[in-house]
C-alpha cells in the first residue's frame with residue numbers, strides 16, 4: 001500500500017476466506033457441491049480476488065446478481081460455472097450462452113422469452129428454476145393453492161426448446177434466525193421444495209442435476225438440507241456463525257487513521273447538529289472516515305472503535321468524510337495512529353447493531369473510495 005492510500009482502507013484476508021471455505025466444506029457430504037455467493041463485489045471483499053481463490057480451492061459454482069457482475073469475472077479469467085440470481089434482459093441470452101453463464105428462471109413468461117432468444121442463436125441456455133416457497137420474492141409460486149398451477153408452469157418451462165434445466169432452487173426467509181416458529185417455517189419451505197421436485201419427476205419425468213436451497217443460515221443450522229449444493233455467502237466472509245460452531249475467521253478489517261487531535265473544554269459542542277457536548281475536558285481525535293466511506297451515519301454517537309490501548313467512543317454526528325472519537329483515556333493514540341472500525345478486535349456486530357442493521361449491509365456499504373488491501 002502506498003502512503004497516498006494511508007487514510008482509510010479495508011484489509012482483506014483471502015487466507016481467512018479459504019479457511020472459512022474449508023471449514024464449511026468439511027461439514028458437507030462428499031458429493032455436495034459448493035457454490036460461493038460473490039454478488040455485490042463478494043460482499044465488498046473484491047469479487048475477482050475471492051473468485052480466483054475459490055476457483056483455485058476447488059469450489060464448484062459461483063453466484064452473482066446480474067450480468068455485469070458475471071462478465072467482470074469472465075473478463076478476469078474465471079472459468080468455473082456462474083449462476084445469475086437476478087434478472088437478465090433476454091436480449092443478452094447469447095452473451096449468457098457464450099460465456100457459460102446460467103440464468104435463474106422465476107416464471108413461465110421469462111422462460112419463454114429466453115427460450116425464443118436461445119432458439120434464434122441455435123444454442124442452449126443453462127437455467128436454474130427458482131421456486132418461491134415462502135420468501136415472497138423471486139420464483140414460481142408454489143405454496144398453498146398455487147401448487148398445481150406452479151407445477152404446470154415449471155413443467156411447461158422445462159419443456160421449452162433452447163433451455164437446459166440444470167438446476168432448481170429456493171431461498172429461505174428465516175433459516176438464520178433462532179426460535180421454534182422460524183424453524184417450523186424453514187422446515188415447511190424445505191418440505192414444499194422437495195415435494196414439488198418429487199412431483200415434477202412423478203408427473204413429467206423432470207429431473208435436475210443440481211437441487212439447492214441452503215444459504216448461510218441453512219448451511220449452518222440445517223445440514224440435512226444441503227441436497228446437491230450449498231449456497232452460502234456471509235459464512236464465507238467469516239460472519240453469521242454467531243455460536244462459533246465452525247470457527248470462522250472474519251475476512252475484512254476496516255481501518256482508518258487519526259488526522260488531528262485537539263483538547264476541548266467542558267461544554268463544547270462537537271460536529272453537525274451539536275449532538276454531542278463534552279462533559280469534561282476532552283481529547284478529541286478526528287478520524288479519516290465518514291459515511292461516504294460506508295460508515296453508517298445512523299451509528300453516530302453509538303459506537304466505539306478499537307485503538308491502541310482500548311476503545312475510543314465515537315462522538316457527535318458522523319460526517320461525509322470524517323468523524324470524531326474521544327481519546328481522553330487513550331494517551332498513547334497520536335496523529336497518524338491506526339484505528340480499527342471493525343475486524344477481529346472490534347466485532348462488526350457492534351457497528352451493525354448501533355446502526356440498526358445487519359453485517360451484510362455494513363460490508364456492502366464499504367465504498368469504492370476505500371482501497372482493498374490483500375494482506376496475504
Ligand SMILES: *Cc1c(COP(=O)(O)O)cnc(C)c1O
Nearest residue numbers: 037085171215216231232233234
Ligand atoms: C444472497 C443470496 C444467498 C447468500 O446468502 P447468505 O445469507 O449470505 O448466505 C444465497 N442465495 C440467494 C438466492 C441469495 O440471493
